[in-house]
Amino acid sequence: MTTNQDEMFNRYFEDDKISDIQGDWKFLQSSNPLTDKNLYETGPYMEKLIKNIKNMQVPSEMIPRSEVDGAELEPWVRSPTFLEGERFNAEYDKVNSFIKGNQNKKLLLMELGVGRMTPMFIQQPFWNLTYNLPQASYVNINPKDAITHPKIEDKSLVIHDDINTVFADIAESLTK
Incomplete structure (x- = not known):
């Protein structure tokens, strides 16, 4: 179980052996988690953004948006809008299953x-x-x-x- 959000543990352990209870930078979530409960892989968005950075800015039309409600996407890390949805519950289930089994x-x-x-x-x-x-x-x-x-x-x-x-x-x- 880790509060790190930087995928450091993923370099050494399989995903099923790690519980990211405070989120992970490899995912984005809607800034409106009341209507969009999805997580989005960060990678594809970052590839597009990096190619379009000019003068330390990204065109506003390149800002990733929710497929559900059009709200801006933000990192899935502990914040006031942190999405405690399906992935979050799965992370806690990993810990609880391990403890119950041991x-x-x-x-x-x-x-x-x-x-x-x-x-x-x-x-x-x-x-x-x-x-x-x-x-x-x-x-x-x-x-x-x-x-x-x-x-x-x-x-x-x-x-x-x-x-x-x-x-x-x-x-x-x-x-x-």
């Missing part, structure tokens, strides 16, 4: 650099899962904001360091 196993929930801006999407659900699942453990790696909830301190590891440094240290210790 709730009686050892489960390590790792929060990697999320920070305090959006604790309701990863941090708080991970805390709740760690508290409620007997074999769950929680790790938070963040140079500034690594914290845990007092009720799960005994099932938590908090690391105040850079993620790259932590993983480099782990990789080095594994080769010894």
Whole structure:
């Protein structure tokens, strides 16, 4: 589960192993999600736009528009108009299916650099899962904001360091 919207995880994992709960730049949505519940692939629109950029501007007739209501398309990323439709629900279903299928196993929930801006999407659900699942453990790696909830301190590891440094240290210790 990631709040990243940059497809970084798609470079290393299959789509069915990633849950983009805050959207993804690879999709556009209508700026009017009340009438248009569709997502549109960004790629084809960007190819056309890039070819038509002149003086850092795009002709207004090139602005992508909804096929349903003609409203301008915008990135499908968390915003006041974020479309919580079919794809959004599918992203949450991936997470819920994984947790349900593994709730009686050892489960390590790792929060990697999320920070305090959006604790309701990863941090708080991970805390709740760690508290409620007997074999769950929680790790938070963040140079500034690594914290845990007092009720799960005994099932938590908090690391105040850079993620790259932590993983480099782990990789080095594994080769010894």
